[in-house]
């Protein structure tokens with residue numbers, strides 16, 4: 001197949017299972033397009049995705065705010081009480097001279113997750129209002145670069161490992177932020193699995209094609 005220019009690529013889709021190239025065609029709301037060779041789902045069109053995505057990303061943002069404002073764990077050791085919050089973990093790294101590690105933690109535990117969900121809320125709002133054709137395209141490109149850099153799930157697991165090691169030595173109380181962080185991570189995993197960026201990309205195309 002000979003391509004005239006790069007825009008022609010926008011109308012082609014490759015099956016991620018068997019690598020067969022397909023031409024993309026508009027499909028009805030609530031249906032999906034499958035690969036003719038292996039039957040793998042290539043894309044779907046579900047207009048309710050906008051509402052689901054908006055509700056889920058707003059909820060995740062609220063849990064993220066709670067996870068950052070309140071103590072994750074409270075540790076009691078020899079009469080000393082210590083509250084640990086997410087911002088305090090990377091601030092104490094800075095205070096102890098671990099600038100690079102502190103900076104990386106701040107980026108992957110705070111800045112990227114916050115930016116990703118704020119951009120998702122903005123993106124779904126734009127799609128719901130059927131506005132910002134160019135901006136929504138740019139947001140999707142940014143999101144595809146940023147997604148791999150959100151590491152709250154790894155942080156949650158490392159907290160659990162640290163707590164298991166401390167159990168014999170100190171009294172540990174889980175704070176409200178711990179459960180909020182767990183909910184945030186679960187929502188993040190659910191959204192990564194069920195609302196794929198390429199599906200939002202297709203939805204965006206359908207929404208702005210219908211508008212014209």
Ligand SMILES: [Zn+2]
Pocket residue numbers: 015016017018019020035036037038039040
């Ligand atoms: Zn296939």
